[in-house]
Amino acid sequence: MTVIIGPGSTIDVLDLADPRRSRQRLGSFVANLHDRPAMTEYVGEQRRLELELSPLTAHRLLDIPMHELTGRVVDLGDVLARVDRSPPQRLQGVPDWEARFALLDSFIAAVLAESRDPSPELTRAVSRLRRSGGATPIAALATEAGWSQRRLVAAFRDDA
Secondary structure, X not given: OEEEEOOOOOEEXXXXXXXXXXXXXXXXXXXOOOOOOEEEEOOOOOOOEEEEOOHHHHHHHXXXXXXXXXXXXXXXXXXXXXXXXXXXXXXXXXXXXXXXXXXXXXXXXXXXXXXXXXXXXXXXXXXXXXXXXXXXXXXHHHHHHOOOHHHXXXXXXXXX
8 A cells, every 4th residue: 555645746647447537636635556547747846755554554554444444545635534543644845855744654653553453363374375475275274274155255345
């Protein structure tokens, strides 16, 4: 998952697969996995922070079921407001990049310190799936976790 944090200016996000969808003008946003292309446009200089998060870390940081964000680009403030976390709008007035990184690091560390760790079973299943390049059958992952396939799929749907 990609999180873009942009103090100041905005980016227009267009869904190229469906031109009827309106253009979104966003400052900071979350872009989850997509099965269709999107394009961004902007005017002027852009200075942004980009975070590339694993699904498990994204779930811990945003505290939102990951399937709710699949195929979507969502305003970061809307996502963080849902879970009563203030978005890092304070970056706007921060004078330099070192201070911006420090502010973002402290924000992320504080949120992760308060968040719920994913279950060890899910963490192992995600790790095994990554190591196999996605080739491990669901049945094998479920057996190793000691879960039903339905429970494993639900855990991936919500937390990964």
